[in-house]
Amino acid sequence: MSVTVRIPTILRTYTGGQAEVAAEGATLAQVIEDLEKNHTGIAARVLDDQGRLRRFVNVYVNDDDVRFEQGLETATPDGAGVSIIPAVAGG
Amino acid sequence: MRKMRRKGLASMAVQTVASTSTPTVDLGPAAALSCRECGHRVSLGPVFACEECFGPLEIAYDFSAYDTEELRARIEAGPANIWRYAPLLPVPAGVADKPNINPGWTKLVKADNLARELGVTGGLFVKDDSGNPTHSFKDRVVAQALEAARAFGFTTLSCSSTGNLAGAVGAAAARAGFRSCVFIPHDLEQGKIVMAAVYGGELVGIEGNYDDVNRFCSELIGDPAGEGWGFVNVNLRPYYAEGSKTLAYEICEQLGWRLPDQIVIPIASGSQLTKIDKGLKELIELGLVEDRPYKIFGAQAEGCSPVSAAFKAGHDVVRPQKPDTIAKSLAIGNPADGPYVLDIARRTGGAVEDVTDEEVVDAIRLLARTEGIFAETAGGVTVGVTRKLVKAGVLDPTKTTVVLNTGDGLKTLDAVAGTGLTATIRPTLDSFREAGLA
Numbered sequence: 001m002s003v004t005v006r007i008p009t010i011l012r013t014y015t016g017g018q019a020e021v022a023a024e025g026a027t028l029a030q031v032i033e034d035l036e037k038n039h040t041g042i043a044a045r046v047l048d049d050q051g052r053l054r055r056f057v058n059v060y061v062n063d064d065d066v067r068f069e070q071g072l073e074t075a076t077p078d079g080a081g082v083s084i085i086p087a088v089a090g091g
Numbered sequence: 092m093r094k095m096r097r098k099g100l101a102s103m104a105v106q107t108v109a110s111t112s113t114p115t116v117d118l119g120p121a122a123a124l125s126c127r128e129c130g131h132r133v134s135l136g137p138v139f140a141c142e143e144c145f146g147p148l149e150i151a152y153d154f155s156a157y158d159t160e161e162l163r164a165r166i167e168a169g170p171a172n173i174w175r176y177a178p179l180l181p182v183p184a185g186v187a188d189k190p191n192i193n194p195g196w197t198k199l200v201k202a203d204n205l206a207r208e209l210g211v212t213g214g215l216f217v218k219d220d221s222g223n224p225t226h227s228f229k230d231r232v233v234a235q236a237l238e239a240a241r242a243f244g245f246t247t248l249s250c251s252s253t254g255n256l257a258g259a260v261g262a263a264a265a266r267a268g269f270r271s272c273v274f275i276p277h278d279l280e281q282g283k284i285v286m287a288a289v290y291g292g293e294l295v296g297i298e299g300n301y302d303d304v305n306r307f308c309s310e311l312i313g314d315p316a317g318e319g320w321g322f323v324n325v326n327l328r329p330y331y332a333e334g335s336k337t338l339a340y341e342i343c344e345q346l347g348w349r350l351p352d353q354i355v356i357p358i359a360s361g362s363q364l365t366k367i368d369k370g371l372k373e374l375i376e377l378g379l380v381e382d383r384p385y386k387i388f389g390a391q392a393e394g395c396s397p398v399s400a401a402f403k404a405g406h407d408v409v410r411p412q413k414p415d416t417i418a419k420s421l422a423i424g425n426p427a428d429g430p431y432v433l434d435i436a437r438r439t440g441g442a443v444e445d446v447t448d449e450e451v452v453d454a455i456r457l458l459a460r461t462e463g464i465f466a467e468t469a470g471g472v473t474v475g476v477t478r479k480l481v482k483a484g485v486l487d488p489t490k491t492t493v494v495l496n497t498g499d500g501l502k503t504l505d506a507v508a509g510t511g512l513t514a515t516i517r518p519t520l521d522s523f524r525e526a527g528l529a
Contacts, residue, residue, distance in 0.1 A: 063303075067411055067425070087147075088140075088328060
C-alpha cells in the first residue's frame with residue numbers, strides 16, 4: 001500500500017525539508033517503519049521507548065485520529081493521506 | 092527589604108536557562124523556551140513543540156534579580172490591567188504603552204448570596220472575567236500572544252477557536268493594526284460568530300468540530316500558505332498560555348496577597364488550569380504570598396469530560412472523547428494539557444468533576460439569581476461543579492474558595508433560551524394587580 005505522509009515542520013530535518021513524502025505499509029506501524037528506512041531517526045521522534053505513539057503526537061489517517069481507531073494498527077489503505085501533527089490546544 | 096526566599100531561588104533555577112543563553116528578542120524576563128516533558132531548551136521563537144519529543148514548550152524565566160518588596164510595590168503601582176504583572180510575563184518593558192486590548196484586573200466578587208445557597212461559610216468569591224474587553228478570559232492570552240507576534244515580526248494574527256478566542260483575536264488585531272484570519276467550527280453559537288465577525292477580520296467556518304479546526308490550523312502552519320502567520324494558540328502558544336497566569340496573580344493580590352484555599356477552574360485544553368497553578372507557584376517562590384497549601388479543582392461538562400473521566404478512573408493519561416455538550420467553549424475532546432491537569436489536581440489534593448448540561452443551565456441561573464452575574468456556559472460548569480463538590484464533601488465549605496467565570500452569558504444566550512416574561516399585562520394598575528404583581 002502506498003500512502004502520502006504529511007510531515008510537520010519540526011520533523012522536516014529528517015526529510016530534507018520535504019513537507020510530504022511517500023511511504024509503504026498496510027498499517028500505520030508499517031508506514032512508520034518504512035519512513036524510518038528512508039528517513040533515519042524519524043521513528044524515534046514519533047514513537048516513545050516502548051514503541052507507542054508519543055503522548056503529544058497526533059496522527060490522522062485520512063480524516064480519522066488513529067487514537068479513535070486502532071492506534072498503530074490502524075489500516076492505511078492504498079492512496080491514503082497520513083498526517084503527523086504535534087498536539088496543540090487552545091479554545 | 093526582604094530578599095527573595097532561598098527556597099524560591101533554588102526551585103526556580105529549574106525553570107531558568109543557563110546564563111550563557113542569549114534571547115534573540117526582547118520579551119522581558121523570558122529567557123528561553125523549555126520542553127515541559129524532557130527539558131530540552133531552545134531560543135525564544137515562534138515554535139510550540141519540542142523537536143526532541145513533541146512535548147509542549149513553555150517559557151523559562153530569569154526572575155533572579157527581583158527583590159520581593161520592590162516587586163510588590165512595582166506591581167501595585169502598575170496599571171489596572173494585566174500589564175501591572177509585566178515583570179512576570181514574556182513581554183518587553185513599556186508594553187503598557189503599545190496598542191493592545193489591555194485586559195484584566197477584573198472583579199473578584201465576594202459571593203455571599205451564592206455562598207449561602209451552597210452552604211459555603213469560609214468565603215466564596217467569583218473571579219468574573221466577563222469584564223474583559225471582549226467579555227472572556229481569552230483577552231488575557233491574546234494580549235500576550237499579540238506582544239509575541241509583534242516581537243517576531245508577524246503582521247497576521249490567527250487562531251483556531253471555539254468562539255471566545257476568535258473575538259479576542261479580532262479585537263486585538265484591530266487595535267494593533269494587524270490583519271486577522273480566524274477559524275471556527277461552522278456551527279458555533281450565533282452570538283459568538285457575530286462577536287468575532289464585527290471586528291472586521293476574516294472569519295472562516297470549518298465543517299467539523301473544534302478538534303478538526305485545530306488539526307487544520309496545525310497543518311496550515313506547516314504549509315507555505317500559512318507562512319508568516321502568528322497563530323496565537325499554535326506557534327505562539329508558549330507565550331499565549333502565560334496570559335492565564337495573570338488570573339492567579341490577580342486573585343491573590345485582590346485577596347490581599349493571599350492564596351485562596353480552593354479554586355475551581357474550567358477545563359477545555361487544560362492550559363488555563365496548569366498556568367494558574369504555575370502563577371500561584373511563582374508567587375510563592377517570589378515570596379509575594381505565604382507558602383501554604385492550596386487545592387485546585389477542575390470542572391468539565393459531562394458531554395466532554397475526558398479529564399474528569401481519567402481522574403475518576405485513576406488514570407494518568409486522557410482518552411479523547413467526541414464532544415457533545417452545550418458548553419462549547421470547553422468542548423475540546425483531546426485536551427493537550429489533560430495529563431498535567433491530572434497531576435496538579437492530585438498533587439494539590441483537589442479533584443476533577445463534571446456536570447450535565449441541565450446542571451450547567453441551572454447553575455447559570457443560580458449565579459445570575461444570587462449574584463447578578465450572567466455567566467456563559469463555562470461559568471455554569473464551574474458553579475455547577477462547585478455545588479456538586481460541596482454536596483459530596485470533596486470541597487471544604489469552611490475554606491476560602493474562588494470560582495472562575497471565564498465568559499459573559501450574552502455569548503451563550505441559547506443555553507437559557509427558556510427564560511422569559513413573568514407575565515404580559517395591559518398598561519393598567521388593575522391588570523398589574525390581577526396578575527398578582529402588587
